[in-house]
Amino acid sequence: MKRGLVLFFAITLSLFFAVSLYAGSSGKAPDVVSLDTMKDKYEAVPFTHKKHADMISDCGKCHHQHGNNAADPCKDCHAVTPSVFKQSVTAGFLPCRNCHTSPNPQKPHLVSLKVAYHSKCFECHWGMGNIGTDPKGCTELCHAIKGTKLSSSK
Amino acid sequence: MGKSQNPDEHNGEKKTPRTITRRCFLGAVGALGTTALIGTGSKASAAGNFEGWPNRFGVLTDLTACVGCRSCEKACNEVNNLPSPKVPFDDKSVFNEARRPNENAYTIVNQYANPKDKDKPIYRKLQCNHCEEPACANSCPIHAYNKTPEGAVLYREDFCFGCRYCMAACPFNVPAFNYWSALEPKIMKCTMCYPRIKNGGIPGCVEACPAGALTFGKRDLLLKLAAEKIAKNPDKYVDHIYGEREAGGTSWIYISGVPFGELGFPTNLPNKPLAEETKGFLGAVPVVLTVWPALFGMCYAALRHRDEIEKEKSANEKKEEVTHE
Numbered sequence: 233m234k235r236g237l238v239l240f241f242a243i244t245l246s247l248f249f250a251v252s253l254y255a256g257s258s259g260k261a262p263d264v265v266s267l268d269t270m271k272d273k274y275e276a277v278p279f280t281h282k283k284h285a286d287m288i289s290d291c292g293k294c295h296h297q298h299g300n301n302a303a304d305p306c307k308d309c310h311a312v313t314p315s316v317f318k319q320s321v322t323a324g325f326l327p328c329r330n331c332h333t334s335p336n337p338q339k340p341h342l343v344s345l346k347v348a349y350h351s352k353c354f355e356c357h358w359g360m361g362n363i364g365t366d367p368k369g370c371t372e373l374c375h376a377i378k379g380t381k382l383s384s385s386k
Numbered sequence: 387m388g389k390s391q392n393p394d395e396h397n398g399e400k401k402t403p404r405t406i407t408r409r410c411f412l413g414a415v416g417a418l419g420t421t422a423l424i425g426t427g428s429k430a431s432a433a434g435n436f437e438g439w440p441n442r443f444g445v446l447t448d449l450t451a452c453v454g455c456r457s458c459e460k461a462c463n464e465v466n467n468l469p470s471p472k473v474p475f476d477d478k479s480v481f482n483e484a485r486r487p488n489e490n491a492y493t494i495v496n497q498y499a500n501p502k503d504k505d506k507p508i509y510r511k512l513q514c515n516h517c518e519e520p521a522c523a524n525s526c527p528i529h530a531y532n533k534t535p536e537g538a539v540l541y542r543e544d545f546c547f548g549c550r551y552c553m554a555a556c557p558f559n560v561p562a563f564n565y566w567s568a569l570e571p572k573i574m575k576c577t578m579c580y581p582r583i584k585n586g587g588i589p590g591c592v593e594a595c596p597a598g599a600l601t602f603g604k605r606d607l608l609l610k611l612a613a614e615k616i617a618k619n620p621d622k623y624v625d626h627i628y629g630e631r632e633a634g635g636t637s638w639i640y641i642s643g644v645p646f647g648e649l650g651f652p653t654n655l656p657n658k659p660l661a662e663e664t665k666g667f668l669g670a671v672p673v674v675l676t677v678w679p680a681l682f683g684m685c686y687a688a689l690r691h692r693d694e695i696e697k698e699k700s701a702n703e704k705k706e707e708v709t710h711e
Contacts, residue, residue: 334593335588335592335593335601335602337443337583337588337602337603337604338603338604339603340446340601340602340603340604340607340608340611341611343598343601346596347595347596347597347598349596350596350597350598351451351597351598354451354453354597358453358506359505359506363453364453364454364506365454365478365505365506365507366478367454367455367456367475367476367477367478368476368477368478370455370596371476
Protein backbone atom coordinates (compact mmCIF):
# COMPACT_ATOMS: atom_id res chain seq x y z
CA MET A 233 0.00 0.00 0.00
CA LYS A 234 2.77 2.38 1.03
CA ARG A 235 4.66 1.42 -2.12
CA GLY A 236 1.68 2.27 -4.24
CA LEU A 237 1.43 5.68 -2.62
CA VAL A 238 5.14 6.39 -3.26
CA LEU A 239 4.76 5.27 -6.86
CA PHE A 240 1.74 7.54 -7.26
CA PHE A 241 3.67 10.56 -5.96
CA ALA A 242 6.67 9.68 -8.12
CA ILE A 243 4.50 9.58 -11.24
CA THR A 244 2.74 12.83 -10.31
CA LEU A 245 6.08 14.55 -9.70
CA SER A 246 7.60 13.33 -12.95
CA LEU A 247 4.49 14.50 -14.81
CA PHE A 248 4.77 17.89 -13.11
CA PHE A 249 8.40 18.23 -14.18
CA ALA A 250 7.58 17.14 -17.69
CA VAL A 251 4.87 19.82 -17.93
CA SER A 252 7.12 22.53 -16.51
CA LEU A 253 9.87 21.56 -18.95
CA TYR A 254 7.32 21.80 -21.77
CA ALA A 255 6.16 25.19 -20.58
CA GLY A 256 9.76 26.28 -20.09
CA SER A 257 10.50 25.60 -23.73
CA SER A 258 9.72 29.28 -24.30
CA GLY A 259 13.39 29.75 -23.44
CA LYS A 260 14.14 28.83 -27.03
CA ALA A 261 11.53 31.26 -28.24
CA PRO A 262 12.51 34.63 -29.70
CA ASP A 263 12.93 37.63 -27.44
CA VAL A 264 11.44 40.47 -29.47
CA VAL A 265 9.50 39.77 -32.64
CA SER A 266 8.96 42.50 -35.16
CA LEU A 267 5.41 42.24 -36.49
CA ASP A 268 5.62 44.06 -39.79
CA THR A 269 3.03 42.47 -42.07
CA MET A 270 1.25 45.83 -42.27
CA LYS A 271 4.39 47.89 -42.75
CA ASP A 272 2.85 49.79 -45.66
CA LYS A 273 0.41 51.44 -43.25
CA TYR A 274 1.92 51.12 -39.81
CA GLU A 275 5.36 51.04 -38.26
CA ALA A 276 6.41 47.52 -37.28
CA VAL A 277 5.25 46.47 -33.82
CA PRO A 278 8.13 45.41 -31.57
CA PHE A 279 6.36 42.55 -29.81
CA THR A 280 8.22 41.60 -26.62
CA HIS A 281 7.66 37.89 -27.05
CA LYS A 282 9.84 36.66 -24.19
CA LYS A 283 8.34 39.13 -21.76
CA HIS A 284 4.85 37.98 -22.67
CA ALA A 285 5.82 34.30 -22.60
CA ASP A 286 7.39 34.62 -19.14
CA MET A 287 4.41 36.54 -17.86
CA ILE A 288 1.79 34.10 -19.12
CA SER A 289 4.01 30.97 -18.91
CA ASP A 290 1.53 29.06 -21.06
CA CYS A 291 2.26 29.01 -24.78
CA GLY A 292 -1.19 27.55 -25.34
CA LYS A 293 -2.79 30.87 -24.44
CA CYS A 294 -1.66 32.22 -27.79
CA HIS A 295 -0.38 29.29 -29.90
CA HIS A 296 -2.27 26.17 -30.93
CA GLN A 297 -0.62 23.34 -29.01
CA HIS A 298 -0.93 19.61 -28.77
CA GLY A 299 -2.22 18.34 -25.49
CA ASN A 300 -4.14 21.50 -24.85
CA ASN A 301 -7.78 20.72 -24.19
CA ALA A 302 -8.78 24.21 -25.21
CA ALA A 303 -7.26 23.71 -28.65
CA ASP A 304 -9.32 23.20 -31.76
CA PRO A 305 -10.01 19.67 -33.02
CA CYS A 306 -6.97 18.19 -34.89
CA LYS A 307 -8.71 18.30 -38.24
CA ASP A 308 -9.21 22.07 -38.02
CA CYS A 309 -5.45 22.55 -38.52
CA HIS A 310 -4.23 19.33 -40.09
CA ALA A 311 -6.89 19.27 -42.76
CA VAL A 312 -6.05 22.74 -44.04
CA THR A 313 -3.69 21.39 -46.68
CA PRO A 314 -1.74 18.12 -46.88
CA SER A 315 1.55 20.05 -47.03
CA VAL A 316 0.71 21.88 -43.82
CA PHE A 317 0.02 18.55 -42.18
CA LYS A 318 3.40 17.21 -43.29
CA GLN A 319 5.16 20.32 -42.12
CA SER A 320 3.46 20.41 -38.76
CA VAL A 321 4.49 16.82 -38.14
CA THR A 322 8.13 17.35 -39.08
CA ALA A 323 8.63 20.87 -37.78
CA GLY A 324 8.16 21.75 -34.15
CA PHE A 325 6.71 25.16 -34.80
CA LEU A 326 4.88 26.71 -37.69
CA PRO A 327 4.70 30.42 -38.38
CA CYS A 328 1.17 31.74 -37.83
CA ARG A 329 1.02 33.05 -41.41
CA ASN A 330 1.29 29.50 -42.82
CA CYS A 331 -2.35 28.93 -42.04
CA HIS A 332 -3.65 32.36 -41.11
CA THR A 333 -3.50 34.01 -44.49
CA SER A 334 -5.76 36.65 -45.96
CA PRO A 335 -9.47 36.05 -45.30
CA ASN A 336 -10.95 33.19 -47.31
CA PRO A 337 -14.72 33.33 -47.94
CA GLN A 338 -14.72 29.54 -48.41
CA LYS A 339 -13.24 29.03 -44.91
CA PRO A 340 -14.86 31.57 -42.61
CA HIS A 341 -13.65 29.57 -39.58
CA LEU A 342 -10.04 30.31 -40.43
CA VAL A 343 -9.38 33.88 -39.32
CA SER A 344 -6.92 36.08 -41.18
CA LEU A 345 -3.43 36.77 -39.83
CA LYS A 346 -4.42 40.29 -38.81
CA VAL A 347 -7.42 39.04 -36.88
CA ALA A 348 -5.43 36.18 -35.34
CA TYR A 349 -2.88 38.65 -33.95
CA HIS A 350 -5.31 41.30 -32.82
CA SER A 351 -7.81 38.98 -31.19
CA LYS A 352 -4.99 37.55 -29.04
CA CYS A 353 -3.80 41.07 -28.08
CA PHE A 354 -7.34 42.17 -27.26
CA GLU A 355 -7.89 39.22 -24.94
CA CYS A 356 -5.80 41.03 -22.33
CA HIS A 357 -5.26 44.54 -23.66
CA TRP A 358 -8.89 45.50 -24.27
CA GLY A 359 -9.51 48.34 -21.88
CA MET A 360 -5.79 48.83 -21.13
CA GLY A 361 -4.93 52.42 -21.85
CA ASN A 362 -7.44 53.50 -24.44
CA ILE A 363 -7.57 50.29 -26.45
CA GLY A 364 -11.15 49.41 -27.22
CA THR A 365 -12.47 52.69 -25.92
CA ASP A 366 -10.75 55.17 -28.21
CA PRO A 367 -9.86 54.54 -31.87
CA LYS A 368 -6.65 56.50 -31.27
CA GLY A 369 -5.56 54.09 -28.55
CA CYS A 370 -4.24 51.46 -30.97
CA THR A 371 -1.91 53.81 -32.77
CA GLU A 372 -0.73 55.42 -29.55
CA LEU A 373 0.04 52.27 -27.65
CA CYS A 374 0.91 49.51 -30.15
CA HIS A 375 1.45 50.45 -33.76
CA ALA A 376 2.18 53.98 -34.81
CA ILE A 377 0.89 55.17 -38.16
CA LYS A 378 3.68 55.07 -40.74
CA GLY A 379 6.07 57.94 -40.27
CA THR A 380 5.05 58.66 -36.65
CA LYS A 381 6.17 57.33 -33.30
CA LEU A 382 4.31 55.73 -30.43
CA SER A 383 3.32 58.26 -27.80
CA SER A 384 4.87 56.04 -25.12
CA SER A 385 8.28 56.06 -26.82
CA LYS A 386 8.40 59.83 -27.30
CA MET B 387 -101.12 54.70 -75.60
CA GLY B 388 -102.65 52.10 -77.82
CA LYS B 389 -99.42 50.23 -77.99
CA SER B 390 -99.09 49.49 -74.33
CA GLN B 391 -102.66 48.49 -73.83
CA ASN B 392 -101.96 44.92 -74.87
CA PRO B 393 -99.86 43.10 -72.21
CA ASP B 394 -98.35 40.78 -74.84
CA GLU B 395 -97.31 43.71 -76.87
CA HIS B 396 -95.83 45.31 -73.76
CA ASN B 397 -93.66 42.27 -73.03
CA GLY B 398 -92.50 42.13 -76.60
CA GLU B 399 -91.52 45.76 -76.53
CA LYS B 400 -89.67 45.29 -73.23
CA LYS B 401 -87.39 42.72 -74.72
CA THR B 402 -85.97 44.97 -77.41
CA PRO B 403 -84.33 47.72 -75.24
CA ARG B 404 -82.99 45.18 -72.67
CA THR B 405 -79.24 45.09 -73.26
CA ILE B 406 -78.42 43.03 -70.16
CA THR B 407 -80.29 39.75 -69.98
CA ARG B 408 -80.49 37.84 -66.71
CA ARG B 409 -78.29 35.07 -68.11
CA CYS B 410 -75.75 37.56 -69.44
CA PHE B 411 -75.65 39.41 -66.11
CA LEU B 412 -75.21 36.29 -63.97
CA GLY B 413 -72.53 35.00 -66.32
CA ALA B 414 -70.59 38.25 -66.17
CA VAL B 415 -70.86 38.47 -62.38
CA GLY B 416 -69.63 34.91 -62.08
CA ALA B 417 -66.68 35.53 -64.38
CA LEU B 418 -65.69 38.78 -62.71
CA GLY B 419 -66.06 37.27 -59.25
CA THR B 420 -63.75 34.42 -60.22
CA THR B 421 -61.22 36.87 -61.67
CA ALA B 422 -61.33 38.89 -58.47
CA LEU B 423 -60.76 35.76 -56.39
CA ILE B 424 -57.86 34.64 -58.59
CA GLY B 425 -56.36 38.10 -58.28
CA THR B 426 -56.29 38.09 -54.49
CA GLY B 427 -55.45 34.40 -54.22
CA SER B 428 -52.24 34.88 -56.20
CA LYS B 429 -50.55 36.62 -53.24
CA ALA B 430 -49.94 33.34 -51.47
CA SER B 431 -47.95 31.87 -54.31
CA ALA B 432 -46.27 35.07 -55.53
CA ALA B 433 -43.11 34.43 -53.47
CA GLY B 434 -43.08 30.85 -54.70
CA ASN B 435 -40.80 28.29 -53.15
CA PHE B 436 -37.59 30.16 -53.98
CA GLU B 437 -35.23 29.66 -51.06
CA GLY B 438 -32.62 32.16 -52.21
CA TRP B 439 -29.54 31.81 -54.38
CA PRO B 440 -27.55 28.79 -53.19
CA ASN B 441 -24.08 30.39 -52.96
CA ARG B 442 -25.01 33.82 -51.74
CA PHE B 443 -22.59 35.60 -49.46
CA GLY B 444 -23.08 37.28 -46.16
CA VAL B 445 -21.20 38.85 -43.29
CA LEU B 446 -21.29 37.69 -39.69
CA THR B 447 -20.87 40.51 -37.18
CA ASP B 448 -19.69 39.42 -33.74
CA LEU B 449 -20.75 42.34 -31.57
CA THR B 450 -18.68 41.03 -28.65
CA ALA B 451 -15.48 41.42 -30.68
CA CYS B 452 -15.80 44.96 -32.03
CA VAL B 453 -13.50 47.44 -30.27
CA GLY B 454 -14.84 50.54 -32.00
CA CYS B 455 -11.67 51.35 -33.96
CA ARG B 456 -13.71 52.58 -36.93
CA SER B 457 -11.31 50.96 -39.40
CA CYS B 458 -14.39 49.71 -41.27
CA GLU B 459 -15.71 53.23 -41.66
CA LYS B 460 -12.36 54.41 -42.98
CA ALA B 461 -12.02 51.51 -45.42
CA CYS B 462 -15.60 52.01 -46.67
CA ASN B 463 -14.90 55.68 -47.25
CA GLU B 464 -11.78 54.87 -49.28
CA VAL B 465 -13.26 51.99 -51.29
CA ASN B 466 -16.36 53.96 -52.30
CA ASN B 467 -14.55 57.28 -52.88
CA LEU B 468 -16.80 59.09 -50.42
CA PRO B 469 -16.04 62.63 -49.22
CA SER B 470 -13.68 62.83 -46.24
CA PRO B 471 -15.60 63.24 -42.99
CA LYS B 472 -15.75 66.42 -40.92
CA VAL B 473 -14.65 64.47 -37.84
CA PRO B 474 -11.57 62.28 -38.45
CA PHE B 475 -11.89 58.50 -38.14
CA ASP B 476 -9.76 58.35 -35.00
CA ASP B 477 -11.94 60.83 -33.09
CA LYS B 478 -14.17 59.17 -30.55
CA SER B 479 -16.40 62.24 -30.10
CA VAL B 480 -18.62 60.74 -32.84
CA PHE B 481 -19.77 58.17 -30.29
CA ASN B 482 -21.53 60.89 -28.28
CA GLU B 483 -24.56 60.68 -30.52
CA ALA B 484 -26.31 57.86 -32.35
CA ARG B 485 -25.61 58.09 -36.07
CA ARG B 486 -27.11 56.34 -39.08
CA PRO B 487 -25.65 55.51 -42.48
CA ASN B 488 -25.99 58.44 -44.88
CA GLU B 489 -24.93 59.59 -48.32
CA ASN B 490 -21.41 60.35 -47.07
CA ALA B 491 -20.90 57.16 -45.05
CA TYR B 492 -22.38 53.81 -46.07
CA THR B 493 -21.38 52.33 -42.72
CA ILE B 494 -21.07 53.83 -39.26
CA VAL B 495 -20.29 52.50 -35.77
CA ASN B 496 -22.37 53.48 -32.74
CA GLN B 497 -21.44 52.99 -29.10
CA TYR B 498 -23.74 51.46 -26.47
CA ALA B 499 -23.28 51.00 -22.73
CA ASN B 500 -22.42 47.43 -21.77
CA PRO B 501 -24.71 46.20 -18.99
CA LYS B 502 -22.26 43.34 -18.27
CA ASP B 503 -19.08 45.44 -17.98
CA LYS B 504 -19.27 49.21 -18.05
CA ASP B 505 -15.57 49.55 -18.90
CA LYS B 506 -16.07 47.72 -22.19
CA PRO B 507 -18.67 49.57 -24.24
CA ILE B 508 -20.42 47.68 -27.03
CA TYR B 509 -20.00 48.89 -30.57
CA ARG B 510 -22.52 48.24 -33.29
CA LYS B 511 -21.69 48.65 -36.95
CA LEU B 512 -24.61 49.70 -39.15
CA GLN B 513 -24.85 49.31 -42.90
CA CYS B 514 -27.27 47.83 -45.41
CA ASN B 515 -28.18 44.34 -44.24
CA HIS B 516 -28.81 43.13 -47.80
CA CYS B 517 -32.10 41.40 -46.95
CA GLU B 518 -32.97 38.07 -48.51
CA GLU B 519 -36.23 39.59 -49.74
CA PRO B 520 -35.58 43.32 -49.58
CA ALA B 521 -38.45 45.62 -48.67
CA CYS B 522 -36.74 48.44 -50.58
CA ALA B 523 -36.82 46.42 -53.79
CA ASN B 524 -40.43 45.44 -53.24
CA SER B 525 -41.50 49.01 -52.55
CA CYS B 526 -39.72 50.36 -55.63
CA PRO B 527 -42.30 51.06 -58.36
CA ILE B 528 -39.79 50.69 -61.21
CA HIS B 529 -37.36 48.01 -60.07
CA ALA B 530 -34.41 50.28 -59.42
CA TYR B 531 -33.31 47.68 -56.85
CA ASN B 532 -31.90 44.29 -57.64
CA LYS B 533 -31.02 41.33 -55.40
CA THR B 534 -27.96 39.72 -56.99
CA PRO B 535 -27.16 35.98 -56.81
CA GLU B 536 -24.12 36.96 -54.71
CA GLY B 537 -26.45 38.32 -52.04
CA ALA B 538 -25.90 42.04 -52.49
CA VAL B 539 -28.90 44.33 -52.89
CA LEU B 540 -27.96 46.88 -55.52
CA TYR B 541 -29.48 50.19 -56.49
CA ARG B 542 -29.48 51.44 -60.08
CA GLU B 543 -29.51 55.20 -60.25
CA ASP B 544 -30.30 55.29 -63.99
CA PHE B 545 -33.68 53.67 -63.22
CA CYS B 546 -34.54 55.69 -60.10
CA PHE B 547 -36.86 58.65 -60.42
CA GLY B 548 -36.52 59.71 -56.80
CA CYS B 549 -39.79 58.68 -55.11
CA ARG B 550 -37.88 57.53 -52.00
CA TYR B 551 -40.39 54.76 -51.20
CA CYS B 552 -37.36 52.57 -50.43
CA MET B 553 -36.33 54.91 -47.62
CA ALA B 554 -39.75 54.55 -46.02
CA ALA B 555 -39.86 50.79 -46.62
CA CYS B 556 -36.44 49.84 -45.17
CA PRO B 557 -36.87 48.56 -41.60
CA PHE B 558 -33.22 49.43 -40.85
CA ASN B 559 -33.26 53.07 -42.06
CA VAL B 560 -30.48 52.42 -44.54
CA PRO B 561 -31.13 54.03 -47.94
CA ALA B 562 -30.01 57.65 -47.86
CA PHE B 563 -30.90 60.38 -50.36
CA ASN B 564 -28.32 62.94 -51.40
CA TYR B 565 -30.54 65.98 -51.03
CA TRP B 566 -27.57 68.26 -51.59
CA SER B 567 -27.41 67.24 -55.22
CA ALA B 568 -30.15 69.37 -56.74
CA LEU B 569 -29.87 68.16 -60.32
CA GLU B 570 -29.23 64.44 -60.08
CA PRO B 571 -30.05 63.28 -56.58
CA LYS B 572 -29.81 59.56 -55.98
CA ILE B 573 -30.20 56.99 -53.25
CA MET B 574 -26.89 55.99 -51.68
CA LYS B 575 -26.20 52.88 -49.64
CA CYS B 576 -23.76 50.04 -49.03
CA THR B 577 -23.27 47.72 -52.00
CA MET B 578 -21.57 44.91 -50.04
CA CYS B 579 -18.61 46.00 -52.19
CA TYR B 580 -20.24 44.17 -55.09
CA PRO B 581 -17.47 44.90 -57.63
CA ARG B 582 -14.94 43.42 -55.19
CA ILE B 583 -16.87 40.27 -54.28
CA LYS B 584 -17.73 39.71 -57.94
CA ASN B 585 -13.97 39.45 -58.55
CA GLY B 586 -13.39 37.06 -55.67
CA GLY B 587 -12.55 39.75 -53.13
CA ILE B 588 -14.14 40.60 -49.80
CA PRO B 589 -15.88 43.82 -48.71
CA GLY B 590 -13.58 46.67 -47.71
CA CYS B 591 -14.90 46.91 -44.16
CA VAL B 592 -14.38 43.18 -43.53
CA GLU B 593 -10.84 43.32 -44.86
CA ALA B 594 -10.05 46.28 -42.63
CA CYS B 595 -11.48 44.88 -39.38
CA PRO B 596 -8.59 43.88 -37.10
CA ALA B 597 -10.72 42.54 -34.28
CA GLY B 598 -12.43 39.66 -36.07
CA ALA B 599 -15.81 41.30 -35.57
CA LEU B 600 -16.62 40.86 -39.27
CA THR B 601 -16.44 37.57 -41.16
CA PHE B 602 -17.29 37.35 -44.85
CA GLY B 603 -18.35 34.07 -46.42
CA LYS B 604 -21.18 31.95 -47.76
CA ARG B 605 -24.27 32.78 -45.75
CA ASP B 606 -25.04 29.16 -44.88
CA LEU B 607 -21.47 28.63 -43.57
CA LEU B 608 -21.73 31.82 -41.52
CA LEU B 609 -24.98 30.63 -39.94
CA LYS B 610 -23.21 27.43 -38.92
CA LEU B 611 -20.21 29.37 -37.60
CA ALA B 612 -22.50 31.67 -35.61
CA ALA B 613 -24.38 28.70 -34.12
CA GLU B 614 -21.05 27.03 -33.20
CA LYS B 615 -19.76 30.18 -31.52
CA ILE B 616 -22.94 30.45 -29.46
CA ALA B 617 -22.86 26.74 -28.57
CA LYS B 618 -19.20 26.90 -27.48
CA ASN B 619 -19.70 30.04 -25.37
CA PRO B 620 -23.25 29.98 -24.03
CA ASP B 621 -22.30 32.46 -21.28
CA LYS B 622 -20.78 34.93 -23.69
CA TYR B 623 -23.57 35.13 -26.27
CA VAL B 624 -27.33 35.43 -26.18
CA ASP B 625 -28.87 32.45 -27.95
CA HIS B 626 -30.04 34.30 -31.02
CA ILE B 627 -28.65 34.95 -34.49
CA TYR B 628 -30.10 38.27 -35.56
CA GLY B 629 -30.85 38.28 -39.26
CA GLU B 630 -31.29 34.54 -39.60
CA ARG B 631 -35.04 35.00 -39.86
CA GLU B 632 -35.77 38.70 -39.16
CA ALA B 633 -37.67 40.29 -42.04
CA GLY B 634 -37.32 37.00 -43.91
CA GLY B 635 -33.56 36.86 -43.27
CA THR B 636 -30.67 39.20 -44.02
CA SER B 637 -27.24 38.67 -45.57
CA TRP B 638 -25.61 40.52 -42.72
CA ILE B 639 -26.16 38.46 -39.57
CA TYR B 640 -25.24 39.28 -35.97
CA ILE B 641 -24.39 37.59 -32.70
CA SER B 642 -24.28 39.53 -29.45
CA GLY B 643 -23.54 39.29 -25.74
CA VAL B 644 -26.58 41.33 -24.77
CA PRO B 645 -30.17 41.24 -26.08
CA PHE B 646 -30.35 42.92 -29.49
CA GLY B 647 -33.09 45.28 -28.36
CA GLU B 648 -30.57 46.97 -26.04
CA LEU B 649 -28.35 47.78 -29.01
CA GLY B 650 -31.01 49.53 -31.04
CA PHE B 651 -31.86 46.58 -33.30
CA PRO B 652 -35.51 46.58 -34.35
CA THR B 653 -37.01 43.65 -32.46
CA ASN B 654 -40.55 44.01 -33.77
CA LEU B 655 -39.84 42.60 -37.22
CA PRO B 656 -41.80 39.56 -38.38
CA ASN B 657 -39.90 36.39 -39.31
CA LYS B 658 -41.15 36.67 -42.87
CA PRO B 659 -40.36 39.06 -45.71
CA LEU B 660 -41.93 42.44 -45.15
CA ALA B 661 -43.31 42.21 -48.68
CA GLU B 662 -45.70 39.53 -47.39
CA GLU B 663 -47.36 42.22 -45.28
CA THR B 664 -48.15 44.43 -48.26
CA LYS B 665 -48.42 41.87 -51.05
CA GLY B 666 -52.10 41.17 -50.34
CA PHE B 667 -52.99 44.83 -50.49
CA LEU B 668 -50.77 45.72 -53.45
CA GLY B 669 -51.87 42.60 -55.34
CA ALA B 670 -55.49 43.67 -54.87
CA VAL B 671 -54.95 47.15 -56.32
CA PRO B 672 -55.01 46.16 -60.03
CA VAL B 673 -57.98 43.90 -59.37
CA VAL B 674 -59.84 46.64 -57.56
CA LEU B 675 -59.03 49.18 -60.24
CA THR B 676 -60.09 47.00 -63.17
CA VAL B 677 -62.63 44.45 -61.98
CA TRP B 678 -64.50 46.49 -59.41
CA PRO B 679 -65.60 49.31 -61.75
CA ALA B 680 -66.89 46.71 -64.23
CA LEU B 681 -68.58 44.63 -61.53
CA PHE B 682 -70.23 47.50 -59.69
CA GLY B 683 -70.98 49.25 -62.96
CA MET B 684 -72.93 46.21 -64.07
CA CYS B 685 -74.74 46.00 -60.73
CA TYR B 686 -75.62 49.67 -61.05
CA ALA B 687 -76.82 49.20 -64.63
CA ALA B 688 -78.90 46.18 -63.62
CA LEU B 689 -80.49 47.97 -60.69
CA ARG B 690 -81.19 51.04 -62.76
CA HIS B 691 -82.71 48.91 -65.45
CA ARG B 692 -84.96 47.18 -62.91
CA ASP B 693 -86.08 50.55 -61.56
CA GLU B 694 -86.87 51.70 -65.07
CA ILE B 695 -88.90 48.59 -65.73
CA GLU B 696 -90.77 49.02 -62.46
CA LYS B 697 -91.39 52.65 -63.19
CA GLU B 698 -92.68 51.75 -66.63
CA LYS B 699 -94.79 48.98 -65.17
CA SER B 700 -96.40 51.22 -62.58
CA ALA B 701 -96.99 53.88 -65.25
CA ASN B 702 -98.65 51.27 -67.44
CA GLU B 703 -100.72 49.99 -64.55
CA LYS B 704 -101.86 53.52 -63.81
CA LYS B 705 -102.75 54.00 -67.45
CA GLU B 706 -104.56 50.72 -67.46
CA GLU B 707 -106.51 51.78 -64.37
CA VAL B 708 -107.35 55.02 -66.07
CA THR B 709 -108.50 53.28 -69.24
CA HIS B 710 -110.54 50.78 -67.18
CA GLU B 711 -112.24 53.59 -65.41
